[in-house]
Amino acid sequence: MSGARLLAAAFAGAALPDLSLYVMSGVSLFLLGIPPDVVFDDLYFSDTWQTVFAIDNSFFVWGALCGLACWHRSPWAVALTGAALLHLLLDFPLHHDDGRPHFWPFSWWVFESPVSYWDRGHGAAWVGPIEAVLATSAAVVLWRRRLPMWGGAAVAFLLLAELWVVRQWLFFFSSG
Structure with missing residues (x-):
C-alpha cells in the first residue's frame, strides 16, 4: 500500500x-x-x-x-x-x-x-485562533514529510479553506 x-x-x-x-x-x-x-x-x-x-x-x-x-x-x-x-x-x-x-x-x-468553533458568544474568539494555529501546525508537519506534489497542494488548499472558514465564522456569521 x-x-x-x-x-x-x-x-x-x-x-x-x-x-x-x-x-x-x-x-x-x-x-x-x-x-x-x-x-x-x-x-x-x-x-x-x-x-x-x-x-x-x-x-x-x-x-x-x-x-x-x-x-x-x-x-x-x-x-x-x-x-x-x-x-x-x-x-x-x-x-x-x-x-x-x-x-x-x-x-x-x-x-x-459550552464552547463553539464559530459562535463568539460561546468562545469562538479564542477557539477559532487556536483551531487556526493547530491547523497550520498540522500542515507544516505534513509538508515536512515530503508529500507528493498533489498532497502538498491538497494540504495548502485545505489550510487556506480552514483559515477562510475561521475568518468567516468569526467576523461575519457570529453572534458575539
Missing part, C-alpha cells in the same frame, strides 16, 4: 462527515437560490437534514466501519475511517447549539457544548 493512497484515504475520511453539509447547503444556496438564513436557520435543523447528519456523524457508524477495516486488515480503509473518527472527536466538543446526534442510531441526543 503506497503512502500516497493512504494519504488520499485519510484526506477523504477527514472530509466525509461534513460532505453532506457542503453538498446540501451548496445545492440549496447556489443552485436553488435559497437564502442563507433559510438554509442555516431552517433547513439545517430540519428533520431531513438532521437525519443525514446523524448518519454521517455517528460514532457508531464510523466505529463499526473502522472495526471492519481493522478486521479486514485494510490499511486504506483504516486510514479513511480513522480520519473520519478523528474528525468526529474534534468536532464533538465544539458545537454549542448546532451539534449533531453523534450516537445515532442508539440515541438522538445532541451534546450542547
